[in-house]
Amino acid sequence: MEFVILAVVIALVAVGVISGLVVSSRKKKQLPPAPSSTPTITPPAEPHVGEEAETPREEPRRTIEEVAPPSAEAPAEEAPEAVEPEVPAAPALEVPEPTAGRLVRLRARLARSQNSLGKGLLTLLSRDNLDEDTWEEIEDTLLTADVGVAPTQELVERLRERVRVLGTRTPEGLRSLLREELLTLLGTDFDRAVKTESGLDTPGVVMVVGVNGTGKTTTTGKLARVLVADGRSVVLGAADTFRAAAADQLQTWGERVGARTVRGPEGGDPASIAFDAVKEGIAEGADVVLIDTAGRLHTKTGLMDELGKVKRVVEKHGPLDEILLVLDATTGQNGLVQARVFAEVVDITGIVLTKLDGTAKGGIVIAVQRELGVPVKLVGLGEGPDDLAPFEPEAFVDALIGD
Numbered sequence: 001m002e003f004v005i006l007a008v009v010i011a012l013v014a015v016g017v018i019s020g021l022v023v024s025s026r027k028k029k030q031l032p033p034a035p036s037s038t039p040t041i042t043p044p045a046e047p048h049v050g051e052e053a054e055t056p057r058e059e060p061r062r063t064i065e066e067v068a069p070p071s072a073e074a075p076a077e078e079a080p081e082a083v084e085p086e087v088p089a090a091p092a093l094e095v096p097e098p099t100a101g102r103l104v105r106l107r108a109r110l111a112r113s114q115n116s117l118g119k120g121l122l123t124l125l126s127r128d129n130l131d132e133d134t135w136e137e138i139e140d141t142l143l144t145a146d147v148g149v150a151p152t153q154e155l156v157e158r159l160r161e162r163v164r165v166l167g168t169r170t171p172e173g174l175r176s177l178l179r180e181e182l183l184t185l186l187g188t189d190f191d192r193a194v195k196t197e198s199g200l201d202t203p204g205v206v207m208v209v210g211v212n213g214t215g216k217t218t219t220t221g222k223l224a225r226v227l228v229a230d231g232r233s234v235v236l237g238a239a240d241t242f243r244a245a246a247a248d249q250l251q252t253w254g255e256r257v258g259a260r261t262v263r264g265p266e267g268g269d270p271a272s273i274a275f276d277a278v279k280e281g282i283a284e285g286a287d288v289v290l291i292d293t294a295g296r297l298h299t300k301t302g303l304m305d306e307l308g309k310v311k312r313v314v315e316k317h318g319p320l321d322e323i324l325l326v327l328d329a330t331t332g333q334n335g336l337v338q339a340r341v342f343a344e345v346v347d348i349t350g351i352v353l354t355k356l357d358g359t360a361k362g363g364i365v366i367a368v369q370r371e372l373g374v375p376v377k378l379v380g381l382g383e384g385p386d387d388l389a390p391f392e393p394e395a396f397v398d399a400l401i402g403d
């Protein structure tokens, strides 16, 4: 009996092998069409981290029929599978959550770490005697939270003046004064929308810059999800060719939501990858191209050369619509130094403050805006895929001081 089954199985395998080419050529037609022009989508020459987990999108999938079974003595249990294979299911695409109200959802994370600032200020303001020492303590609290010297002095001056003139002493009164003044410092008339539309027929182009480890790639990936959730098609450009895993990391983010990643060889020219990504975006009729870059800050001239070149080369296709500077909120004043350097190299149009979930120094939002004269547009509040929120001053201040 077993012999009969085995014989049948071997026969089936043989049929499978012979018909393999026919079947596979039919199967190939069922594959999603390969991109029409994929200039620099070169598979890496050597195995990289994460490769086993993901088949590069650009390579046609090898179905089981295309691979001859090792021998006819293949274990009987496995053989039938070789004959009647399932077409490998495309990886299930994730549906990112909508962006509306994200900051409110993530507010608890902000409040957890920021309590010290808002609560500290309110406690100090509620003292019976608002004397010189108390105002100094208020100043120290703001400085400790990285609000920055000039904004801190402005805030304290205005608060002192208003408390004096209005004679406000109730906790509710003081809270609303503080709320108003913090909002004034943050600015409520900035256009904080990330500009992802070119206004032309071509895709909007966004470049993401910042020092390594600040969260550029993560932010690029999260932003791609936001855009896809809004029904836009996205092409990613992996212009960080410095680290081997950087392109894989970005591609993994893209694959989760069905966004193609244009990448090149490790150590390749970032500018040409950025150029090709935009070219690919145009060819595909994509809505937005997001370009992730490397952020080595070893030498300022090196960085200037590289980023400046990426920008110039991309602009051969048309103007960049947004240049987002990613800053790690936990690095405090150091972040400001970085911001200054990057602002000298490229025209930053928006700031992304990441890791606000892990710091009590949320005042950096105020300081960095002041430093660059550019609004904070997005904030990162965790490592989860949907932990990126549009920055809303009101929700931010409410999280800071409670409501």
Ligand SMILES: Nc1nc2c(ncn2[C@@H]2O[C@H](COP(=O)(O)OP(=O)(O)O)[C@@H](O)[C@H]2O)c(=O)[nH]1
Pocket (backbone or CB within 6 Å): 210, 211, 212, 213, 214, 215, 216, 217, 218, 219, 295, 353, 354, 355, 356, 357, 358, 379, 380, 381, 382, 383, 387
């Ligand atoms: N807690 C937290 N971690 C973050 C946030 N954004 C990024 N990260 C983490 O920061 C690390 C560096 O991020 P990555 O995107 O690779 O930085 P890059 O070198 O600038 O591209 C990763 O472990 C991220 O998960 C955030 O908003 N909150």
Ligand SMILES: [Mg+2]
Pocket (backbone or CB within 6 Å): 216, 217, 218, 240, 246, 292, 293
């Ligand atoms: Mg990166």
